[in-house]
Amino acid sequence: MASVYDRHVDLDQFMEGVKKRNPGQDEFIQAVREVSQDVFEFIEDKEEYHEAQILRRIAEPDRVVSFRVCWEDDNHNIRVQRGWRVQNNNAIGPYKGGIRFHAGVNESVLKFLAFEQTFKNSLTGLPMGGGKGGANFNPKGKSDAEIMRFCQSFMTELYRHIGPEIDVPAGDIGVGAREIGFMFGQYKRITNRWEGVLTGKGLEYGGSKMRPEATGYGAVYFLQNMLDHARDGIEGKTAVISGAGNVALHAAEKLTELGGKVLTMSDSDGFLHDPDGIDQDKIDWIKRLKNERRGRISEYCDEFDGAEFHGDGARPWKIECDIALPCATQNELDEDDARALVDNGCMAVVEGANMPTTLDGVKVFHDAKIMYAPGKAANAGGVAMSGLEMAQNSERMSWDHDRLGDMLTEVMSGIHDKCVEYGGAGDGYLDYVKGANIAGFKKVADAMLAFGVV
Numbered sequence: 001m002a003s004v005y006d007r008h009v010d011l012d013q014f015m016e017g018v019k020k021r022n023p024g025q026d027e028f029i030q031a032v033r034e035v036s037q038d039v040f041e042f043i044e045d046k047e048e049y050h051e052a053q054i055l056r057r058i059a060e061p062d063r064v065v066s067f068r069v070c071w072e073d074d075n076h077n078i079r080v081q082r083g084w085r086v087q088n089n090n091a092i093g094p095y096k097g098g099i100r101f102h103a104g105v106n107e108s109v110l111k112f113l114a115f116e117q118t119f120k121n122s123l124t125g126l127p128m129g130g131g132k133g134g135a136n137f138n139p140k141g142k143s144d145a146e147i148m149r150f151c152q153s154f155m156t157e158l159y160r161h162i163g164p165e166i167d168v169p170a171g172d173i174g175v176g177a178r179e180i181g182f183m184f185g186q187y188k189r190i191t192n193r194w195e196g197v198l199t200g201k202g203l204e205y206g207g208s209k210m211r212p213e214a215t216g217y218g219a220v221y222f223l224q225n226m227l228d229h230a231r232d233g234i235e236g237k238t239a240v241i242s243g244a245g246n247v248a249l250h251a252a253e254k255l256t257e258l259g260g261k262v263l264t265m266s267d268s269d270g271f272l273h274d275p276d277g278i279d280q281d282k283i284d285w286i287k288r289l290k291n292e293r294r295g296r297i298s299e300y301c302d303e304f305d306g307a308e309f310h311g312d313g314a315r316p317w318k319i320e321c322d323i324a325l326p327c328a329t330q331n332e333l334d335e336d337d338a339r340a341l342v343d344n345g346c347m348a349v350v351e352g353a354n355m356p357t358t359l360d361g362v363k364v365f366h367d368a369k370i371m372y373a374p375g376k377a378a379n380a381g382g383v384a385m386s387g388l389e390m391a392q393n394s395e396r397m398s399w400d401h402d403r404l405g406d407m408l409t410e411v412m413s414g415i416h417d418k419c420v421e422y423g424g425a426g427d428g429y430l431d432y433v434k435g436a437n438i439a440g441f442k443k444v445a446d447a448m449l450a451f452g453v454v
């Protein structure tokens, strides 16, 4: 048995070590395995990466901070939640990544997200390291005042760990413009500093145009690049989308604009199927439902004739489509779902969410040789726009919509190019997972080599 210090452990021995060091952290172990299988192949004949134990170091967060978040609900009950910030790696820039408020948040989920973010941020070409944070707080059904008190309490601890040159959080599930506003206000109050410490801010106080749209639009631009590469296009294609949040709605909007027909959207209660297509007017209605009335997606079927709701947490993957865009959460598309998509003729899967497909599901897509873009490549438009928000804050300027739109399309096609460069499978199939993993790894690894043993 090789020791953990042996620089020539194989993939299985490496993963045994990861499992031992991170007991019970299934999501984190899954994310490390997905990256490691490609990176091991890439570094096979590259002694410098083995010697410096680079992969082992990237898979060990620089630090994980956890803290108590105490707040008072509207009935004057004292509530206690746990908050975290995982600072995974800052080799190429300040830690950067969203904050998630969701009942299912735990250390494993945030470690997997921070690990993935490290490679994603590297792929954007911008100087950002990888981090992620959040709390096991369920915002569903909470009043605005409760959300404000929770955000203020969360920031009252988090502020000491972040800063524009240290770690710059943003939104993620359960954290949108409202929550970023409350957290930014509290940071400013505590520190007496106005600085670009968060991204996804409102336009009145340093936010970037295009940030709300960037993740969903970027995913569709990535799809466009994939289809171009295969000499095809979006016009006339049907799409199945999960989620009804920031990423899902903007992906639906851009797909519709480019001539695609969106058939489904979902939330944790289930999914709606609208065979007539969810057009821009319907998307605007869902935006108001989710962002203003904070209602459930099932209400759509009371409003629009011909749409059907599938409840009990049902997922939309059995609906026949050309394209699938999982845009809700991790592990929402398993092996059976993947098989249903392939059997129904789906030609491309593009991940708006982070790690929405299980490892067995990914294998189904690869075996069937359909186009499959992992989240770290396809949903990088959001964090790329956040990087541009940081740049605008640093130079005290605000760039216009067209300039930012052009930069977003350039970043997405740059990521596609990197996947093409590193993702060739030898038989003509383009393995986007391999391409994204290797290109994302190489930049971070080379920076770490330059620093020596730190």
Ligand SMILES: NC(=O)C1=CN([C@@H]2O[C@H](COP(=O)(O)OP(=O)(O)OC[C@H]3O[C@@H](n4cnc5c(N)ncnc54)[C@H](O)[C@@H]3O)[C@@H](O)[C@H]2O)C=CC1
Pocket: 171, 172, 173, 174, 175, 176, 215, 243, 244, 245, 246, 247, 248, 266, 267, 268, 269, 327, 328, 329, 330, 332, 352, 353, 354, 379, 380, 382, 383
């Ligand atoms: N907001 C951003 O800029 C980025 C978000 N992402 C990823 O995209 C995904 C969605 O994030 P956002 O749209 O920002 O969040 P959001 O909070 O705006 O929307 C999340 C959506 O997912 C649904 N959802 C949450 N948990 C679920 C569950 N257990 N089962 C089924 N549906 C569930 C919610 O009902 C909601 O429709 C996440 O995986 C996030 O990490 C990735 C890159 C950037």
Ligand SMILES: O=C(O)CCC(=O)C(=O)O
Pocket: 096, 097, 098, 099, 117, 120, 168, 169, 170, 171, 172, 199, 354, 379, 380, 382, 383, 384, 386
């Ligand atoms: O904009 C950001 O900093 C983070 C976005 C994010 O959380 C993600 O890419 O998963």
